[in-house]
Amino acid sequence: MNWISDWALPKISGLFKRDVPENLWHKCPSCEQMIFRRDLETALHVCQHCGHHMRISAARRLECTLDPGFSRIELPRAPADPLRFRDQRRYTDRLKEAQTKSSMDDAVAVAHGAIDGQRAVVAAFEFAFMGGSMGAGVGEAIVTAAKLAVLQDAPLIVFTASGGARMQEGAVSLMQMPRTVIATRLVKEAGLPFIVVMCDPTTGGVTASFAMLGDIHIAEPNALIGFAGARVIEQTVREKLPEGFQRAEYLLEHGILDMVVKRGEMRATLARIIGLLRTPLVEAPAEAPAPEAAEGLPSEAEASPAKA
Known part of the structure; x- marks a missing residue:
């Protein structure tokens, strides 16, 4: 049985083995959920599960x-x-x-x-x-x-x-x-x-x-x-x-x-x-006084007689 474990299995494993980056996933230090590193970069290193802000x-x-x-x-x-x-x-x-x-x-x-x-x-x-x-x-x-x-x-x-x-x-x-x-x-x-x-x-x-x-x-x-x-x-x-x-x-x-x-x-x-x-504040222009007030004359409301 040594030829199976020593020769055959390594050959078969080599056919299906893929190189997976070690830093493909990241574990959130707060909720311990696994996060895809690309998604973590997109989210500016903020956990999408608990909202924890990583450094x-x-x-x-x-x-x-x-x-x-x-x-x-x-x-x-x-x-x-x-x-x-x-x-x-x-x-x-x-x-x-x-x-x-x-x-x-x-x-x-x-x-x-x-x-x-x-x-x-x-x-x-x-x-x-x-x-x-x-x-x-x-x-x-x-x-x-x-x-x-x-x-x-x-x-x-x-x-x-x-x-x-x-x-x-x-x-x-x-x-x-x-x-x-x-x-x-x-x-x-x-x-x-x-x-x-x-x-x-x-x-x-x-x-x-x-x-x-x-x-x-x-x-x-x-x-x-x-x-x-x-x-x-x-x-x-x-x-x-x-x-x-x-x-x-x-x-x-x-x-x-x-x-x-x-x-x-x-x-x-x-x-x-x-x-x-x-941004400097732009003050609104002051309203011009009414013509009557400007000339020292009584306004229309003052000149009209009071209604009973």
Whole structure:
């Protein structure tokens, strides 16, 4: 029987074997339903069964937000390892690995173009790049995006997805908080809209700096938004936190956010907001006074005798 298992069965299997891509299907991390990857791409990585918004790359974020023909800009390079940090691995090795996987120099990509015809400068965080952590490179990206928005007289839109400050850069990372705050001031002093779209997750130093200083605050459904983790807060206040605490819907209900928008509706919503904020209001001309009033004569109603 060895010839059957060793020779015949492999020959028969080889006749009917087909190469099936390993990434043909994707399982939703929320409802665990299997989704055809092509359908998932069409739906902008939103589960068609439960509506869960999965994380997407910064490049994909720019593609689905800006009109075709937008341009990405080259960002200034920050010091690679200012503190010569090392834990289990060298920080430079971690950076090289993240750059290879994401094809980005750091955790933010910046582009300029239009959104349904409305000019805009867009910065998008890449969470896959060391958790979207904010180091000197991210600070440079936000400052550059703000200066570009002022130069082009265009609103600045930032899609945030970050775990906070980058611990490998220590105090250098913390200094990016006031730097990004100053960048937002440049945009506002120029009279330009600053819109923040908070994606899952937006936490730590990003939340504690520029992310909460927008003129309009938008979030994707069920996005985690906060400074410290829920467990740390519970241990500090010694109280049980409400259901859905630090989620987008809870923050909208308590006035922290202006709106929660689904990913498929984000582009149209941003275009509408920019149009409302940038289009000057045309005041209706004042009505001309009646001829009698203009000449100081009594009006027709005053001149006619009162009816019994």
